[in-house]
Amino acid sequence: MSELKGWRELPLGAVPLKFSTEFKTGDWRTFKPVIDEDKCVRCMLCWVYCPEPSILWDGVRISIDYRYCKGCGICARECPVNAIRMVPEG
Amino acid sequence: MSLVQALEVFKGRVMALNGDEAVAWAVKQSNVDVVAAYPITPQTIIVEKFSEFVADGEVHTEFVPVESEHSALSACVGAAAAGARVFTATASQGLALMWEILYVASGLRLPIVMAVVNRALSAPINIHCDHSDTMGARDSGWIQLYVEDSQEAYDTTIQAFKIAEHPDVLLPVMVNLDGFFLSHTLQNVNLLPDDVVKKFVGIRRPVKIYVPYLGREVPLALDGKTPITMGPLDLQDYYFEHKMHQVKAIENSRDVIMKVNEEYAELSGRSYGNGLVVPYGLDDAEVAIVVLGSAAGTVRYVIRRLRRRGVKIGMLRIRAFRPFPVNDVVKALKDVKVVCAMDRSLSFGALGGPLFNELRSAFYDEGSRPIILNYIYGLGGRDIPPSAVKVIVDELLNVAKTMEVKELVKYVGVRE
Amino acid sequence: MSFAINIKELAKKPPKLLPGHRLCAGCAAPVLVKLTLLASEGPTIVVNATGCLEVATTIFPYTSWAVPWIHNAFENAASTASGIDAAIKALRRRGAIKDERVNIIVFAGDGGTYDIGLQALSGAVERGHNFLYILYDNEAYMNTGIQRSGGTPLGAATTTSPAGKVIPGKLQQKKPIADIIVAHKAPYVATVTPAHWVDLMRKVKKALSIEGPKFIHALSPCPRGWRYDSDLSIEIAKLAVDTCYFPLWEYENGVWRLTDRSLVIARNPKLKKPITEFLKVQARFKHLLRPENAYVVKKLQDYIDAMWSDLIKRAGLK
Numbered sequence: 001m002s003e004l005k006g007w008r009e010l011p012l013g014a015v016p017l018k019f020s021t022e023f024k025t026g027d028w029r030t031f032k033p034v035i036d037e038d039k040c041v042r043c044m045l046c047w048v049y050c051p052e053p054s055i056l057w058d059g060v061r062i063s064i065d066y067r068y069c070k071g072c073g074i075c076a077r078e079c080p081v082n083a084i085r086m087v088p089e090g
Numbered sequence: 091m092s093l094v095q096a097l098e099v100f101k102g103r104v105m106a107l108n109g110d111e112a113v114a115w116a117v118k119q120s121n122v123d124v125v126a127a128y129p130i131t132p133q134t135i136i137v138e139k140f141s142e143f144v145a146d147g148e149v150h151t152e153f154v155p156v157e158s159e160h161s162a163l164s165a166c167v168g169a170a171a172a173g174a175r176v177f178t179a180t181a182s183q184g185l186a187l188m189w190e191i192l193y194v195a196s197g198l199r200l201p202i203v204m205a206v207v208n209r210a211l212s213a214p215i216n217i218h219c220d221h222s223d224t225m226g227a228r229d230s231g232w233i234q235l236y237v238e239d240s241q242e243a244y245d246t247t248i249q250a251f252k253i254a255e256h257p258d259v260l261l262p263v264m265v266n267l268d269g270f271f272l273s274h275t276l277q278n279v280n281l282l283p284d285d286v287v288k289k290f291v292g293i294r295r296p297v298k299i300y301v302p303y304l305g306r307e308v309p310l311a312l313d314g315k316t317p318i319t320m321g322p323l324d325l326q327d328y329y330f331e332h333k334m335h336q337v338k339a340i341e342n343s344r345d346v347i348m349k350v351n352e353e354y355a356e357l358s359g360r361s362y363g364n365g366l367v368v369p370y371g372l373d374d375a376e377v378a379i380v381v382l383g384s385a386a387g388t389v390r391y392v393i394r395r396l397r398r399r400g401v402k403i404g405m406l407r408i409r410a411f412r413p414f415p416v417n418d419v420v421k422a423l424k425d426v427k428v429v430c431a432m433d434r435s436l437s438f439g440a441l442g443g444p445l446f447n448e449l450r451s452a453f454y455d456e457g458s459r460p461i462i463l464n465y466i467y468g469l470g471g472r473d474i475p476p477s478a479v480k481v482i483v484d485e486l487l488n489v490a491k492t493m494e495v496k497e498l499v500k501y502v503g504v505r506e
Numbered sequence: 507m508s509f510a511i512n513i514k515e516l517a518k519k520p521p522k523l524l525p526g527h528r529l530c531a532g533c534a535a536p537v538l539v540k541l542t543l544l545a546s547e548g549p550t551i552v553v554n555a556t557g558c559l560e561v562a563t564t565i566f567p568y569t570s571w572a573v574p575w576i577h578n579a580f581e582n583a584a585s586t587a588s589g590i591d592a593a594i595k596a597l598r599r600r601g602a603i604k605d606e607r608v609n610i611i612v613f614a615g616d617g618g619t620y621d622i623g624l625q626a627l628s629g630a631v632e633r634g635h636n637f638l639y640i641l642y643d644n645e646a647y648m649n650t651g652i653q654r655s656g657g658t659p660l661g662a663a664t665t666t667s668p669a670g671k672v673i674p675g676k677l678q679q680k681k682p683i684a685d686i687i688v689a690h691k692a693p694y695v696a697t698v699t700p701a702h703w704v705d706l707m708r709k710v711k712k713a714l715s716i717e718g719p720k721f722i723h724a725l726s727p728c729p730r731g732w733r734y735d736s737d738l739s740i741e742i743a744k745l746a747v748d749t750c751y752f753p754l755w756e757y758e759n760g761v762w763r764l765t766d767r768s769l770v771i772a773r774n775p776k777l778k779k780p781i782t783e784f785l786k787v788q789a790r791f792k793h794l795l796r797p798e799n800a801y802v803v804k805k806l807q808d809y810i811d812a813m814w815s816d817l818i819k820r821a822g823l824k
Contacts, residue, residue, distance in 0.1 A: 005331070005567075007331035007332070007334035010328075010331055010335070011302065012199055012260065012310060012335065013198055013199040013260075013320065014197065014198070014320075014321070014322055014328075015301055015310070015318060015322075016569040017302045017566075017568075018302065018303050018567055019524055019526070019568065019570070020525070020526030020563070020568040020569060020570040021524050022526065022568065023526040023568050025525065025526055025528070028531060042514075044513045044517060047513075047517050048513065048537075048541070048703050049537055049703075051531075051533050051535075051536040051537050051739075052525035052526075053521055053525055053540060057514070057518065058518075059518060065525065068525035068526055070531035071531060072532035072729075073532070073735070073736060073737030074737050076737065077737040086737075123596035123597060124593050124596050126585075126588070150596060150600050152593070152595045154588055154633065155633070156585060157625060157629030158625060160582065160626075161582060161626050162585075164579065164586050164589065165586065165588045168576065168578065168589025168593070169589035169590060169593035170589075171586075171590070172551065172589070172590045172594060173593065174596055174597055176593075191578070191579060191582070194579055303569070312574040312576060312590065313549070313574065313603075314548075314551055314605060314608040314609075315549050317571060317573050317574055317575070318574055318575070319564055319571050319576075320575065320576040321576055321577035321578060322564035322565070322569060322577070323565050324566045325565065325566070328567065
């Protein structure tokens, strides 16, 4: 948690200070998804269903954004070709 | 005022209006974008009159006939957040129903103007005048201005937009007028010309603030494109700090209220004391009455006659109850021997009414201070005729003689 | 009207609801928000009622919203939206806004809609404001600790309708909220789930192309409150539709249509699954699997069957 600001430094109207992308929820998980790139058919369903979102698509590959992934397992459950396994967080 | 200015004023109109209509005319002239309101006696005429202006195409305002007062203020919050100038009006139970949103409006720093036509709170249900409704909202962070007559209701509504939208303030404003005594009685009201009011209030331009996560200054408004978040959740670590912003803002509003009063006086020739308090006959007063709202008219009538007979009595009408004009009150009354605070509302279980308590608190640290008495009057529309004021005056003069107080809090006009 | 959705193109754009929010792992609500905002183009203002979504995405000093967003209070999302709609009309009238259209999208839970928020919603629909109201229905007041709401189904255990020795969970059926909005004659009403995402996006796109008040009832499975493992949210949404517990339909100017999987089931009644398939994967219903509570399951099944056959008739299918 960063240093707390005093009231004189805060914006008017309680407008927030940062996007939540600065809050890494990746440390919530106990299991993490691992993608088998050979099996992945780029159907995009894991990307569609990810709640964070912590699945990245760069136009070529699907990858997991482990900074935010909470390990819910939806991607592994929904992948139609079983390309994603949930493995215990090391 | 110059000759040119005087002629400008003369180009306005004089209309016979009741207090509600006067407010509606003020709103009509003030470039208001959205009016969202729900009817409740004795405010209904404001909304009805304004609806006529809308139906006749005389204003560009979007009128939202909401399904409850809670939704009225909620819609005002949404509209003000989207950058519009908004107005609503209510009374009594309506104000009570929107109570939670009052705090949202001030917390989000939205310059909403609301006319409250003071009416007693149920139960038992009573549609007549007292100040219990707005007094119940005195902690909500709204600026509260109490007017004495319909002319002032008109003038103050116009001023309210300027006060609310001032960048050092950005707080919602309640313009309080006594139910039925002002809302439903006719008075000759001087209206300023349309273009004069339009120029005075201008157009609402949302204030720019620096948003850290965008790294730039943006208007504090929902424009559809700039990702601004309004109304977040504060945990224990930030709520207190955000409230300090409101403390500072309402302290700033004292100067702004006075300044706007002055600027308006330039245009209209009408000024209300210094904007915060209106003294009468206090220069040599030995005893004085402090009062809010329309009863001040009756009090002044009684005092004027007494002064002609040589009684050294004065009156202080408080226009701005929030922020409470501590310094002005002390300055005006410090040499007075006995003061009576007239309260048109109760604070059950407290030592006296709200005005009484604020006055006592203002004087507590002063080296020399007047004896301060409390009279509760006029609840539920109970009339306060000159004879009742005379009762208060007699008590004041008695105490001034003996400098002894037998009963601090008394009630006038109620049958035992 | 056809809508082409190129998900690979849409997925390259930066998200409008950012990660780092504190919604539970496996929560369906952010999936609903993501799909809705993907289907909306141009200036957009989001109004959020108090609840899980609002609280978890705006814990000061953080915000997850990369779109303009306001939270007012619990029961007034629809009135807040009404005010914004009025402001936009007025500002446009005096030339302060040049945009042809600004999408006002409300996200409110079953808490802020079925019960405390019903008045505001009804009033806003009656007045014909231009906004899209998305009800994300997790079937209880989840944010305050899983208390029952008007949206809780018959027999579900919640903290204020627990499955006890005498009373087997909630005794009342789920309030037909979307039907209530249809009865208001709103121009567009539909049901969606996060699982049937193409159907959802198509409905959102269609809704946003219509003037007036639009209402979309979205089922939002909740791992915590419905008590199942976090990876099953999408599967449970599919079961809700397959058992006809939550059929997918749309209502547009007096015409009813079944859509997606529900249309398929209507044409192939053998595909309809018994409600027990939906109940047995959620521990909020586990008491219903006991023989003494079979009557509750029957009551629920009968209700679902009656609603389904009524829906088929309204949609003009046999």
